[in-house]
Amino acid sequence: MKPITKARMAIQFCLGMVLVSIAAAQEISPSPTPTPTPALYSPQTLSELKQLQQAALKSDYAYRQVAHLSNNIGPRLTGSAQAQKAVDYVAAELKALGLEVQLEKLMVPHWVRGEETAALVEFPGMAENTTQKIVLCALGSSVATPAEGLTAEVVVVRDFDELEALGKDKVAGKIVLFNYHFDKQMAAQSRAGDAYSQAVKYRSDGATAAGRLGAVASLIRSVGGAEFRLPHTGQNDYKPDAPKIPAGAVTAEDADLIAALVLQGTVRMHLVLTPQTLPDAPSFNVIGDLKGAEHPEQVIIVSGHLDSWDLGTGAIDDGAGVAVSMEAANLIQKLHLRPKRTIRVIAWMNEENGLAGGKTYANDHEKEIANHFAAMETDGGAGHPLGINYATKPEAKTFFEPIARILQSSGASILNLAEHPGADISPLTKLGVPGFSPIQDNRYYFNYHHTAADTLDKIVPQELAENAAVVTVTAYALANLEKPFPR
Numbered sequence: 001m002k003p004i005t006k007a008r009m010a011i012q013f014c015l016g017m018v019l020v021s022i023a024a025a026q027e028i029s030p031s032p033t034p035t036p037t038p039a040l041y042s043p044q045t046l047s048e049l050k051q052l053q054q055a056a057l058k059s060d061y062a063y064r065q066v067a068h069l070s071n072n073i074g075p076r077l078t079g080s081a082q083a084q085k086a087v088d089y090v091a092a093e094l095k096a097l098g099l100e101v102q103l104e105k106l107m108v109p110h111w112v113r114g115e116e117t118a119a120l121v122e123f124p125g126m127a128e129n130t131t132q133k134i135v136l137c138a139l140g141s142s143v144a145t146p147a148e149g150l151t152a153e154v155v156v157v158r159d160f161d162e163l164e165a166l167g168k169d170k171v172a173g174k175i176v177l178f179n180y181h182f183d184k185q186m187a188a189q190s191r192a193g194d195a196y197s198q199a200v201k202y203r204s205d206g207a208t209a210a211g212r213l214g215a216v217a218s219l220i221r222s223v224g225g226a227e228f229r230l231p232h233t234g235q236n237d238y239k240p241d242a243p244k245i246p247a248g249a250v251t252a253e254d255a256d257l258i259a260a261l262v263l264q265g266t267v268r269m270h271l272v273l274t275p276q277t278l279p280d281a282p283s284f285n286v287i288g289d290l291k292g293a294e295h296p297e298q299v300i301i302v303s304g305h306l307d308s309w310d311l312g313t314g315a316i317d318d319g320a321g322v323a324v325s326m327e328a329a330n331l332i333q334k335l336h337l338r339p340k341r342t343i344r345v346i347a348w349m350n351e352e353n354g355l356a357g358g359k360t361y362a363n364d365h366e367k368e369i370a371n372h373f374a375a376m377e378t379d380g381g382a383g384h385p386l387g388i389n390y391a392t393k394p395e396a397k398t399f400f401e402p403i404a405r406i407l408q409s410s411g412a413s414i415l416n417l418a419e420h421p422g423a424d425i426s427p428l429t430k431l432g433v434p435g436f437s438p439i440q441d442n443r444y445y446f447n448y449h450h451t452a453a454d455t456l457d458k459i460v461p462q463e464l465a466e467n468a469a470v471v472t473v474t475a476y477a478l479a480n481l482e483k484p485f486p487r
């Protein structure tokens with residue numbers, strides 16, 4: 001497993017899901033003949049797992065949670081009043097379920113979106129005294145243009161190589177547009193995570209590369225799989241030694257428009273982006289423990305991230321992940337079951353633009369890492385789950401076969417050895433904690449990801465319940481496993 005570089009971490013922002021090919025994963029689904037595994041789970045545990053699965057498929061608790069987070073609280077960008085409201089809400093809900101709840105403090109970046117408008121003010125064939133509106137948004141961490149905006153010629157490149165080939169002479173003083181296409185075919189083949197990682201490096205590193213060559217602003221083609229003229233936001237990651245220039249994302253349609261006009265002659269754009277970076281602010285991870293009856297000190301984390309981007313209402317990214325994690329605790333309590341190990345529900349803060357929640361938790365709990373039995377994260381939307389990603393030793397697969405047989409009835413029996421089960425739990429998995437996530441159908445996830453259309457209607461209640469079943473069954477199985485994992 002190759003070490004997670006900083007660039008890799010940037011790619012992981014908002015891609016808690018693993019970069020997984022479902023086509024490849026299907027080859028390793030469990031064998032149809034049950035193998036005797038009495039040493040792994042007791043007959044009572046197996047019976048309780050079936051009860052939990054059936055209860056999860058019938059419950060609307062997770063849907064009500066994500067509905068509250070997205071409709072009643074709304075966008076939850078790190079540092080915002082809504083993010084704090086969401087912290088208080090989830091803490092109260094977990095307390096109501098009977099969990100021991102802690103708010104663990106951390107410091108978070110506080111970036112606030114401002115005005116964001118653009119227009120082409122010179123282009124071949126334009127009617128006199130007209131402009132063409134360009135639909136765009138600022139990227140997270142972007143610095144501002146002057147309040148009245150800036151006007152400059154646009155140069156279009158496909159990738160970093162084309163930018164370097166242009167060199168300083170042709171880039172200095174210009175607005176650079178990276179017109180790198182998200183690979184829709186790849187996404188249609190259930191490899192959306194791979195398509196995302198290819199394209200997202202222009203979002204994270206484009207402004208740094210363009211700034212180093214003297215550009216006055218950097219724009220990308222939105223990283224997403226559908227053309228509804230929606231800009232997709234996400235984090236930009238300035239390197240410390242590069243000049244900071246404004247960074248934005250235009251819609252796929254506007255990228256095509258600009259690229260076509262630039263081939264015909266000079267294109268100049270007026271660009272206004274007025275975001276602000278305020279001082280770092282205190283915030284919290286919400287942590288709720290359902291104490292284990294036999295090994296309370298051993299912990300299974302079940303998690304999603306509570307913060308979201310601000311354009312939509314953070315339903316699929318990642319209200320859904322928080323909601324299914326809360327559902328695991330709800331169902332175990334409702335069925336009056338008692339796990340042997342502690343199930344710890346965590347709603348992480350700041351996955352989208354800093355990962356402060358995951359990093360702070362790993363630091364604060366460093367001495368207890370050996371007691372972190374496993375960590376799960378759900379951060380790939382709410383699409384139908386196909387099985388479980390496991391990021392631990394390959395021999396752990398046999399531990400999951402009995403679980404996969406239970407999940408087979410809701411179509412989630414694939415077991416996939418994965419590298420990165422989730423961004424927030426990555427500081428823990430790097431320390432050797434076995435990591436898990438549901439494998440989710442992500443073919444349409446990037447159509448809405450980080451856009452104004454990440455809203456509750458994108459969640460199919462039954463599919464959310466199927467995800468809750470995978471998360472709940474996996475968490476309870478891990479909590480009652482008769483022996484530890486290979487790690």
Ligand SMILES: [Zn+2]
Nearest residue numbers: 014317318379
């Ligand atoms: Zn996310």
